[in-house]
Amino acid sequence: xxxxxxxxGRFVAAGAALIGxxxxxxxxxxxxxxxxxxxxxxxxxxxxxxxxxxxxxVVLAERHQDGWYETRRQTVVFIDxxxxxxxxxxxxxxxxxxxxxxxxxDAKSRFVCPCHAGTFDRGGNVVSGPPPRPMDxxxxxxxxxxxxxxxxx
Ligand code: FES
Numbered sequence: 001x002x003x004x005x006x007x008x009g010r011f012v013a014a015g016a017a018l019i020g021x022x023x024x025x026x027x028x029x030x031x032x033x034x035x036x037x038x039x040x041x042x043x044x045x046x047x048x049x050x051x052x053x054x055x056x057x058v059v060l061a062e063r064h065q066d067g068w069y070e071t072r073r074q075t076v077v078f079i080d081x082x083x084x085x086x087x088x089x090x091x092x093x094x095x096x097x098x099x100x101x102x103x104x105x106d107a108k109s110r111f112v113c114p115c116h117a118g119t120f121d122r123g124g125n126v127v128s129g130p131p132p133r134p135m136d137x138x139x140x141x142x143x144x145x146x147x148x149x150x151x152x153x
Contacts, residue, residue, distance in 0.1 A: 010076060017069075018033070021052075026120040028042065033088055039136060040153060041152065041153075042103075042141070042151070042152055043060060043062075043151055043152075043153055044143075044146075044148045044149075045058045045060060045077065045079050045090065045140070045148075045149050045150060045151040045152055046058055046079050046149045047148055047149070048142060048147045048148070048149055049069065049147060051079065051080070051081065051149070054079035054080075054104060054106060055063065055080040055111075055122065056078065056079045056102050057076060057077075057078055057091070057093065057103075057104070058076070058077055058078070058079055058151075059074055059075075059076050060074060060075050060076075060077060060131050060151065060153050061073070061074035062074070063139065075092065075093075075094070075153060076092075076093035076094070076101060077090045077092055077093060077138060077151060077153075078090070078091045078093060078104065078111070079093060079140065079149055080122065081113070083123060087140075087141075087142070088140040088141070088142060088149050089124075089137060089140055090138040090139070090140040090149075090151045091111075091124045091135040091136070091137055092135055092136040092137070092138060093103070093135075094125075094136065095113040095115065095118055095131060095135075096114065096131045096132060096133045096134070096135060096136065097115070097116060097118050097129070097130045097131040097132065098115060098116070099112070100113050100114060100115035100116075101113075101114075102114075102135070104120075109122065110122075111124070111135065113129065116129055116130050117129050118130055118131040120134065120135050120138075124136075124137060138151050138152060138153055139151065139152035140152075
């Protein structure tokens with residue numbers, strides 16, 4: 001009888017240990033940082049020779065592999081000459097109202113948001129509608145060696 005109780009006690013203890021180890025593993029997985037802080041760096045967005053006389057839409061995308069975990073992110077920007085005509089600017093295509101994607105309207109010479117009809121001028125300033133602030137601007141520069149317009153993202 002004592003052997004059966006001893007065996008049952010060891011069996012229950014072993015089961016509890018297995019359950020505890022499983023829970024600890026799950027907790028450990030949950031605490032693994034999913035996406036490390038994305039580091040901004042200069043990325044090629046376009047060639048200066050591709051720019052026309054209107055803002056050019058560019059999709060920036062990247063994959064990040066961290067062991068078995070892969071993250072992807074992308075953003076859409078408009079590349080254009082800046083006010084001076086000698087430099088370049090990059091404006092985020094994400095509307096500053098509620099985050100819809102704006103597009104360039106040639107006929108209106110405006111960025112237009114399809115969601116609530118917000119409009120922005122070529123420099124990204126609010127012209128009409130509900131957007132509370134200008135389009136977000138990313139740092140942009142010309143790489144003299146390559147002729148590439150690079151954006152910090
Ligand atoms: S999301 Fe662009 S105007 Fe509302």
